[in-house]
Amino acid sequence: MIIVALDGSTHSLKALDYASQLAEKHDSKLILLHAFRSTSDLRGSEGFNQMVGKRRQKGEEIIKAACKRLGQAAHDVEENLLEGPAAEAIVSVVEARNADLVVMGTRGMGSLKGLLFGSVSTKVTHYSPCSVLVVR
Numbered sequence: 001m002i003i004v005a006l007d008g009s010t011h012s013l014k015a016l017d018y019a020s021q022l023a024e025k026h027d028s029k030l031i032l033l034h035a036f037r038s039t040s041d042l043r044g045s046e047g048f049n050q051m052v053g054k055r056r057q058k059g060e061e062i063i064k065a066a067c068k069r070l071g072q073a074a075h076d077v078e079e080n081l082l083e084g085p086a087a088e089a090i091v092s093v094v095e096a097r098n099a100d101l102v103v104m105g106t107r108g109m110g111s112l113k114g115l116l117f118g119s120v121s122t123k124v125t126h127y128s129p130c131s132v133l134v135v136r
Helices: 010-026 048-070 086-097 111-117 120-127
Strands: 002-005 030-036 077-083 101-105 131-135
Touching: 002 010, 002 086, 010 030, 010 048, 010 101, 010 131, 030 048, 030 086, 048 077, 077 086, 086 101, 086 120, 101 120, 120 131
Parallel strands: 002 030, 002 101, 030 077, 101 131
Antiparallel strands: none
């Protein structure tokens, strides 16, 4: 089982293409995963439901675009949309589903910015119990 982390960037679409090729070659299931930013800290504020709806809709659009890009894939595809910090969401799905591989893109954050804030791909690589393939 291969998890593809999607954020809608060109790098994540390249990761999707690569993961699709791997899934076909190894007859693996693909899980398309998008995590949208948590809104729990805004609960109770005016417009909360609308904000959650917009973030969920954007995530659905990202996954829908990924499915369209895959076309009539020969492999099994599952969609997964979660709310929360991306790295933690990815790792939790990896653990829960006992995935074999995570494929994700990198945005090419500058080394200083990546060092100061950490990137999602760095965190997933560090905490994932399975291999992580980062596609540029």
